[in-house]
Structures are given as C-alpha cells and as structure tokens.
Amino acid sequence: MKYKHLFFDLDHTLWDFERNSTESLTEVYHLFKMQELGIPSHEQFITTYLKINYQLWAQLDQGLIAHSDIRENRFKLVLSELGVPSPPNFRTMEDAYIELLPTKSYLLDGALDVLDYARERGYDLHIITNGFDFIQDKKLRSSGIVQYFTHLITNENAQARKPDRRIFDYAITCAGAQCAECLMIGDNWVADILGAKRFGMDTVFYNPAGHMFDEAPTYEVRHLNELKDIL
Numbered sequence: 001m002k003y004k005h006l007f008f009d010l011d012h013t014l015w016d017f018e019r020n021s022t023e024s025l026t027e028v029y030h031l032f033k034m035q036e037l038g039i040p041s042h043e044q045f046i047t048t049y050l051k052i053n054y055q056l057w058a059q060l061d062q063g064l065i066a067h068s069d070i071r072e073n074r075f076k077l078v079l080s081e082l083g084v085p086s087p088p089n090f091r092t093m094e095d096a097y098i099e100l101l102p103t104k105s106y107l108l109d110g111a112l113d114v115l116d117y118a119r120e121r122g123y124d125l126h127i128i129t130n131g132f133d134f135i136q137d138k139k140l141r142s143s144g145i146v147q148y149f150t151h152l153i154t155n156e157n158a159q160a161r162k163p164d165r166r167i168f169d170y171a172i173t174c175a176g177a178q179c180a181e182c183l184m185i186g187d188n189w190v191a192d193i194l195g196a197k198r199f200g201m202d203t204v205f206y207n208p209a210g211h212m213f214d215e216a217p218t219y220e221v222r223h224l225n226e227l228k229d230i231l
Helices: 017-031 042-061 067-081 090-103 111-120 133-142 165-175 189-199 224-229
Strands: 005-008 124-129 151-154 182-186 202-206 219-221
Touching: 005 165, 017 042, 017 090, 042 067, 067 090, 090 133, 111 124, 111 224, 124 133, 124 165, 133 151, 151 165, 165 182, 165 189, 182 189, 189 202, 219 224
Parallel strands: 005 124, 005 182, 124 151, 182 202, 202 219
Antiparallel strands: none
8 A cells, every 4th residue: 555644635625615605605695684785696695705715715825815814805805796885794794604614514425435435445534724723623523524534734733824835744743654655635736736746745636627737746536436546
C-alpha cells in the first residue's frame, strides 16, 4: 500500500456545500421575509448569494481579503446586487445562516462508500479544511462522519490556510506521518491541489466539472467512487 494517510478537504469534497447551503439560505429567505424587501424568489436570492460567496472565497484564497471580510460583507453585497438597500439587520441574517449551515447533513454522492472503503483498507483518515474548529466539527457530526477521522486540521488550529505549506506541515506532524505516505484529496485547485503539490504531497483532484489547468495533479477523479481505483 503506497499511502497510509488520506487527507480530505471537507466542503465541496465530502460535505455537499451547495445542497446544504441552498437549504439554509431558503430558510433565511423566509425567516427574514425577503420577498417583502423586494427579492421576488428564494431562487434568485440563492443564485446571487452563491456567486458572491464564490468570488469572496476566491479572493480569500488569493490573500486579497481576510476571513472576517466575508462575514462582514457577504450579505450586504448580495442584497446590494439584488437592488435592496442593506437593512440594519443584515448581520443578523449572516448570523442565522452561520448557525443553520453546519446543522445540515447532506454528503456528496459516493462519500460514505469511499470513507467505508478507505477505513476497511486500513488507511488513517484526516480532514484539512480552511474552516473553523467548531463549525467544521459540527458539520462532521451533523452528517454522521466524524468517527471516520483521526484529526480535524483547520486554519484555526494550524494558524495557516491552504494553500500555505504550514497547514500541510502541521497536518502531517499531527498525524505522525511522512509526506511520501500521504495523499491529499480535494476539489479546490489552488488551495488543495497546488498547496499540497508544492508541499511535496501527492494529490487527487476531485473535478466533477472537468476543469482544465496548466499543471497536473497526481490523480484526477470526476466521481468520488473513482477513488477506490486509486486506493
């Protein structure tokens, strides 16, 4: 067995962020009566939110903004794009969303099968995520997969964010592992794949949309079940 330790990203790799976020945002839309603010449908609200959120996280991955900027500005930017002057309670909307989101339990198709398969094969499984301890731990518990993982490595406990090599160094130190026996599995080309690759770790790019990049990961899969052919 070439690898002993598997390091998984969480959001968009195992935990179905889009589905969980959509359910949470629908609840926020109705809770804050956004139709009365001039937003005609929760679909329009969610589409705009996901676009703004993606842009903000991309800026964060590039070091252009701080994580606190996302929490401070996300809902304000969404409402502004929808032509709604920010109500004084837009931060309350953010707080409600952050409270709801980690309680959701949807996993991506194949996630449980792959985790069972990897555990049965004797791999040590870990999470490396740019989230915070409490929120990411709650996601693992809500979705029923916390028991699969030996370590939850977050930017909070590592004091570094992917793609910074320090979070990968922290992770293998926690695991008591050598880099050559580790495999990073994630969906984010910059944070997960380039970050791990430049640290010296082999990678699996979970790439369901088939995006193309100049460099190559060690492996690439379109569906999580394809991991079984690698492990």
